[in-house]
Amino acid sequence: MTIIRVALDIPIDSLFDYIAPDATQLDIGSYARVPFGKKFMIGIILAISDDAHVSHDKLKQADEILRNIPPIPPALIELFEFCSHYYHYPIGRVIMNGVPTRLRSIKPVPQRFITSFLFRLTETGYAIALSSTPGRSKTKHHLLTHLKEVGTITSKEAKQLSQRAPKLLQEFLAQGWVEKILEEPEFTPNINASPILQLTTEQITAINTIQAEIGLFNTWLLHGITGSGKTEVYLQITSMLLKQKRQVLILVPEINLTPRLEEIFRSRFPNTHLISLHSKLNPTERMNGWLQAQRGEASIVLGTRLAIFTPLPKLGLIIVDEEHDPSFKQQDGLRYSARDIAIFRAKQANAPILLGSATPSLESYYNTITGRYRRILLRARAVKNATLPIIHYVNTRSVQLKEGLSEQLLIALERTLTQKQQSMVFINRRGYAPVLLCKSCTWLATCSRCSSRLVVHLTQKNLRCHYCGYTEQLPPACPQCGDQDLMPFGHGTQRIEAALAKLFPHARILRVDRDNTRGKEAWQLILNAIHKQQVDILVGTQLLAKGHDFPNLSLVGVLNADTSLYSMDFRAEERLFAQLMQVAGRAGRAETAGEVLIQTEFPNHPLYLALQHHDYDAYAQILLREREITHFPPYSHQALLNAEAPHIAAAIEFLSMASKLVEPGKQIEIFDPVPAQMTRLKGLERAHLLVQSHSRKKLQLFLSEWYIKLCKIPHGKVRWALDVDPSEF
Numbered sequence: 001m002t003i004i005r006v007a008l009d010i011p012i013d014s015l016f017d018y019i020a021p022d023a024t025q026l027d028i029g030s031y032a033r034v035p036f037g038k039k040f041m042i043g044i045i046l047a048i049s050d051d052a053h054v055s056h057d058k059l060k061q062a063d064e065i066l067r068n069i070p071p072i073p074p075a076l077i078e079l080f081e082f083c084s085h086y087y088h089y090p091i092g093r094v095i096m097n098g099v100p101t102r103l104r105s106i107k108p109v110p111q112r113f114i115t116s117f118l119f120r121l122t123e124t125g126y127a128i129a130l131s132s133t134p135g136r137s138k139t140k141h142h143l144l145t146h147l148k149e150v151g152t153i154t155s156k157e158a159k160q161l162s163q164r165a166p167k168l169l170q171e172f173l174a175q176g177w178v179e180k181i182l183e184e185p186e187f188t189p190n191i192n193a194s195p196i197l198q199l200t201t202e203q204i205t206a207i208n209t210i211q212a213e214i215g216l217f218n219t220w221l222l223h224g225i226t227g228s229g230k231t232e233v234y235l236q237i238t239s240m241l242l243k244q245k246r247q248v249l250i251l252v253p254e255i256n257l258t259p260r261l262e263e264i265f266r267s268r269f270p271n272t273h274l275i276s277l278h279s280k281l282n283p284t285e286r287m288n289g290w291l292q293a294q295r296g297e298a299s300i301v302l303g304t305r306l307a308i309f310t311p312l313p314k315l316g317l318i319i320v321d322e323e324h325d326p327s328f329k330q331q332d333g334l335r336y337s338a339r340d341i342a343i344f345r346a347k348q349a350n351a352p353i354l355l356g357s358a359t360p361s362l363e364s365y366y367n368t369i370t371g372r373y374r375r376i377l378l379r380a381r382a383v384k385n386a387t388l389p390i391i392h393y394v395n396t397r398s399v400q401l402k403e404g405l406s407e408q409l410l411i412a413l414e415r416t417l418t419q420k421q422q423s424m425v426f427i428n429r430r431g432y433a434p435v436l437l438c439k440s441c442t443w444l445a446t447c448s449r450c451s452s453r454l455v456v457h458l459t460q461k462n463l464r465c466h467y468c469g470y471t472e473q474l475p476p477a478c479p480q481c482g483d484q485d486l487m488p489f490g491h492g493t494q495r496i497e498a499a500l501a502k503l504f505p506h507a508r509i510l511r512v513d514r515d516n517t518r519g520k521e522a523w524q525l526i527l528n529a530i531h532k533q534q535v536d537i538l539v540g541t542q543l544l545a546k547g548h549d550f551p552n553l554s555l556v557g558v559l560n561a562d563t564s565l566y567s568m569d570f571r572a573e574e575r576l577f578a579q580l581m582q583v584a585g586r587a588g589r590a591e592t593a594g595e596v597l598i599q600t601e602f603p604n605h606p607l608y609l610a611l612q613h614h615d616y617d618a619y620a621q622i623l624l625r626e627r628e629i630t631h632f633p634p635y636s637h638q639a640l641l642n643a644e645a646p647h648i649a650a651a652i653e654f655l656s657m658a659s660k661l662v663e664p665g666k667q668i669e670i671f672d673p674v675p676a677q678m679t680r681l682k683g684l685e686r687a688h689l690l691v692q693s694h695s696r697k698k699l700q701l702f703l704s705e706w707y708i709k710l711c712k713i714p715h716g717k718v719r720w721a722l723d724v725d726p727s728e729f
């Protein structure tokens with residue numbers, strides 16, 4: 001009896017057996033529709049066997065193997081299996097996290113999506129005289145003329161020709177005038193499109209270094225200061241691989257960074273098929289992108305973290321831009337790091353991988369010290385005469401602030417306005433004010449479902465929880481004592497925007513945060529406005545700090561930066577440093593010199609001192625020493641067991657029980673369970689347990705054994721999840 005072993009989107013780490021008499025080894029990787037419980041599901045066949053792992057009377061028959069959909073290639077299956085082992089997550093869930101929803105749906109996929117066919121005129125077709133098509137059939141005449149001129153036509157082109165054309169094509173097909181052929185991947189990239197710019201010597205060195213080993217797996221850390229022209233290096237290396245007819249995968253941390261990069265790559269490689277994959281595509285678009293990549297039609301795939309799972313049979317290069325960005329790590333479900341998986345993938349394809357950043361993650365930086373990665377430095381800005389901005393601090397302990405803004409910053413803003421340059425005020429907090437406070441009884445507006453305060457949004461006159469989305473009307477009076485004197489406390493982007501509008505009535509001010517950038521269109525409009533100099537002052541959150549190139553921006557003001565210095569997370573300082581270096585790096589990217597004013601209570605903190613000297617290495621060394629002493633990554637490897645329950649006690653109890661399941665062995669350190677920093681979230685209380693080891697291998701061995709036991713213990717109302725290489729606590 002032939003059995004197919006199928007991975008399904010079920011939280012059980014095993015395959016499911018079905019009878020499939022016609023299955024062969026060729027079906028591995030294929031999609032199969034199988035009964036599960038009372039419904040049908042789509043799964044992926046991972047093995048064919050003669051014998052089932054369950055008793056024969058329980059076996060069901062597979063409904064259908066969907067051979068019309070191209071099977072998942074072996075390399076991708078291997079990648080999924082690696083993820084399942086490494087992150088200790090059920091294989092079916094791993095696969096279904098990567099495969100587009102449309103392909104996972106039991107609704108059949110119309111053939112026209114799966115294969116792109118061309119209709120080619122046959123010899124019989126050529127022989128048909130145009131005059132023989134009756135005069136009244138204009139479309140027929142038209143279609144035949146077109147075919148005689150060009151030779152082929154796609155259904156899409158036919159549709160553009162006339163609504164009736166696709167139907168006519170079917171008639172032509174029946175008559176043998178045309179034949180259906182598989183569309184050949186279009187591989188005529190205009191790879192000679194050269195830069196208008198003259199490369200800097202550093203860029204040339206970087207390109208030559210990588211080129212010397214272009215056909216080999218290597219992890220290159222392209223460590224180039226902000227504005228050093230890393231994009232140009234990406235373009236040049238990409239062009240080399242395109243010439244070799246290989247596919248290039250480019251990962252960016254934020255969907256907002258895709259349009260601009262897409263534009264740059266499209267204009268450099270105008271005839272190259274480029275697809276952009278991110279979470280805002282509709283299911284059909286995403287499926288199309290996936291299939292085009294799998295067929296090798298798409299030569300450049302640009303996307304956010306989920307694009308790492310795209311099938312790329314001719315993969316020749318991976319670029320991870322802003323590699324330090326925490327967004328590459330998924331925080332729920334399969335908690336993978338797209339950057340780390342990208343390295344596995346590059347190795348698998350024996351292709352180079354470029355990790356680019358002005359502020360590499362400490363892990364990557366450390367890997368260049370140990371020699372696992374190779375660092376290439378770009379120390380100067382690319383634009384001639386452009387320099388890094390001058391950074392000043394305003395000690396907020398010794399000056400009066402006006403609506404959160406210091407006199408120095410206001411003067412600098414005024415000056416920049418007069419010079420007709422752009423400014424940016426960075427405050428990493430959206431909304432109007434982070435706290436609503438009753439002055440008489442000290443009542444604070446808090447979220448009932450999360451351990452968080454409700455943020456005042458004055459434009460919509462409501463209070464919102466930024467963690468769970470809970471929203472309520474602004475109360476007219478204090479719900480506790482009835483006093484009407486409720487005061488918004490602290491500053492958010494909306495409040496700063498309002499204050500600046502009052503102070504600079506003639507300035508054109510644009511706020512940029514998550515509240516007004518939903519949708520790709522919104523971003524495009526904002527970016528256009530900035531580039532066309534229709535904005536004088538930008539007020540924004542970290543959304544603005546990442547990777548954007550605004551040539552006319554010469555002043556950056558930073559408010560409320562210190563908050564991260566109090567954080568419990570051992571990565572908080574690393575993140576703050578990177579973030580400030582990135583924000584500062586938006587200033588003075590072209591000829592006009594840039595200036596950065598940071599308002600802080602601790603201007604002498606080592607972080608701020610290193611920042612002032614733009615000295616990434618110095619600060620990275622300080623952080624590394626701390627990590628070494630405290631045995632934190634990169635000097636150890638970690639996993640976090642997260643538990644959540646209606647009450648914290650249950651979560652802690654579960655974790656205590658879990659910690660005793662396996663004898664940890666000498667090289668594994670298990671910490672006590674502790675409540676998470678954000679203890680309540682969306683109505684559940686959360687705790688976690690940290691496990692670490694200096695040996696990744698030892699940690700993995702422990703986790704494998706532990707995971708099997710964890711799956712077996714009764715957990716009642718507790719929900720748990722394992723997070724390998726956690727990035728947030």
Ligand SMILES: Nc1ncnc2c1ncn2[C@@H]1O[C@H](COP(=O)(O)OP(=O)(O)OP(=O)(O)O)[C@@H](O)[C@H]1O
Pocket residue numbers: 197198199200203224225226227228229230231232357358382383384546547548549585589
């Ligand atoms: N060789 C060059 N000559 C002149 N200008 C250049 C050159 N290379 C790049 N540039 C320009 O320098 C600016 C900065 O380049 P790019 O955006 O690639 O920087 P980056 O290294 O990615 O910086 P960041 O990390 O801040 O995003 C761009 O406007 C780009 O057009």
Ligand SMILES: [Zn+2]
Pocket residue numbers: 447448449450452465466467468469470682
């Ligand atoms: Zn909440």
